[in-house]
Amino acid sequence: MRKGKITVLCILLSSSIMFSSCIGSFSLWNNLKTWNQSVSNKFVNELVFLAFNIIPVYEIAYLADVLVINSIEFWSGENPVTSMGEQKQIKGNDGINYTVTTTQNGYTITKEGDDNAVDLVFNPEKKSWNAVQNDMSYELVQMNDDGTATLSMKDGEKLTVTPDAQGVETARVALTGTILQK
Numbered sequence: 165m166r167k168g169k170i171t172v173l174c175i176l177l178s179s180s181i182m183f184s185s186c187i188g189s190f191s192l193w194n195n196l197k198t199w200n201q202s203v204s205n206k207f208v209n210e211l212v213f214l215a216f217n218i219i220p221v222y223e224i225a226y227l228a229d230v231l232v233i234n235s236i237e238f239w240s241g242e243n244p245v246t247s248m249g250e251q252k253q254i255k256g257n258d259g260i261n262y263t264v265t266t267t268q269n270g271y272t273i274t275k276e277g278d279d280n281a282v283d284l285v286f287n288p289e290k291k292s293w294n295a296v297q298n299d300m301s302y303e304l305v306q307m308n309d310d311g312t313a314t315l316s317m318k319d320g321e322k323l324t325v326t327p328d329a330q331g332v333e334t335a336r337v338a339l340t341g342t343i344l345q346k
Contacts (some may be wrong), residue, residue: 181278189237190229196222
């Protein structure tokens, strides 16, 4: 028993050297808190705060910051949680470069050499993400009160899925017609 405790202590002390000075900026948690503070008056903010503690939104955001985002920030020098107005260059699977700009309520995506951008906009009243281009809007996904998400399919049909691995796989099969091979 004593040997096991010493082994665990040695592992903890050794790993503490790897993670020293990795405090990070906790951008995800801070952005969530800032958003909550801007929702409405102090009573609505308190209700959202309580709901986010009951559902564990704050805890999940904090855990994601501690385990993933701050580690990425430490090793790469860049925080993956972007701030408004920040631009990222992304190379698509088709080899074309895209510029993604973070906006107040979503993202603007511009294809290299094309001035015709597509906006991904979150509509808080409908709890939906929409693609907007040339004053035309297409609803992509709506978050439902029961915790599910309803996707708008190409043929106009709706598909409701759960926000977990099974729901993502169901949506991927419905959209692409292929099953993920492991």
